[in-house]
Amino acid sequence: DARVTQTPRHKVTEMGQEVTMRCQPILGHNTVFWYRQTMMQGLELLAYFRNRAPLDDSGMPKDRFSAEMPDATLATLKIQPSEPRDSAVYFCASGLGGDRVAGANVLTFGAGSRLTVL
Amino acid sequence: GNSVTQMEGPVTLSEEAFLTINCTYTATGYPSLFWYVQYPGEGLQLLLKATKADDKGSNKGFEATYRKETTSFHLEKGSVQVSDSAVYFCALSVKVTFSGGYNKLIFGAGTRLAVHP
Numbered sequence: 001d002a003r004v005t006q007t008p009r010h011k012v013t014e015m016g017q018e019v020t021m022r023c024q025p026i027l028g029h030n031t032v033f034w035y036r037q038t039m040m041q042g043l044e045l046l047a048y049f050r051n052r053a054p055l056d057d058s059g060m061p062k063d064r065f066s067a068e069m070p071d072a073t074l075a076t077l078k079i080q081p082s083e084p085r086d087s088a089v090y091f092c093a094s095g096l097g098g099d100r101v102a103g104a105n106v107l108t109f110g111a112g113s114r115l116t117v118l
Numbered sequence: 119g120n121s122v123t124q125m126e127g128p129v130t131l132s133e134e135a136f137l138t139i140n141c142t143y144t145a146t147g148y149p150s151l152f153w154y155v156q157y158p159g160e161g162l163q164l165l166l167k168a169t170k171a172d173d174k175g176s177n178k179g180f181e182a183t184y185r186k187e188t189t190s191f192h193l194e195k196g197s198v199q200v201s202d203s204a205v206y207f208c209a210l211s212v213k214v215t216f217s218g219g220y221n222k223l224i225f226g227a228g229t230r231l232a233v234h235p
Contacts, residue, residue, distance in 0.1 A: 004161070031220070043207070043225040050220060091161055107223065109154075109161030 002026045006110035014118050018080040021113045023092030032075045035091040082117045089114045120145045120212045122226035130232045139193040139229045141208035149210040151191040156205045198233045205230045
């Protein structure tokens, strides 16, 4: 089965440190989403990429978060500096974009990166 | 605005019991509706979907019918198993018109299901 691969699975760091989370989307998928999951807020959309271009990052705190896709096989989410309130599970998901594409809106999620900022 | 409301969990059932997890939504236009499931330690997986009113999505014994008149998409299963224990998320897809346009998934808070032998 094709799957979305995320690393690291778990990360514990101290406040102020830089954190980078990586995602390998499914080969052939042209959209990538980053979600954050917390008990209080549930699943929040942070960023959306299509064909490697960042099209919507309105859900992301711009002062400390950044998201990039250096190539079609890698998406990154960076937090610098990290804060305790960033503690959450971060999910990457990929899919096929476009209304007329069969399977549009069906996302495949990775297993998530659990971040703890002390 | 667009939102999804799910019944609060946890829902605790005995094996072979009937399951209903309620989901209602508010949306402009005609969204597609989804149920995703998250097993412990894993990411979300699509369980079923419906793209228009009166459609019924079904998979692995689970069913949900898109009810436009009641803006609902309740998840049901006739006989649950211990292996169904997971968190279930209702979601809707809305069209975002800026940034070239794309379909954005909006999730409910999730409902935890625990099935005991």
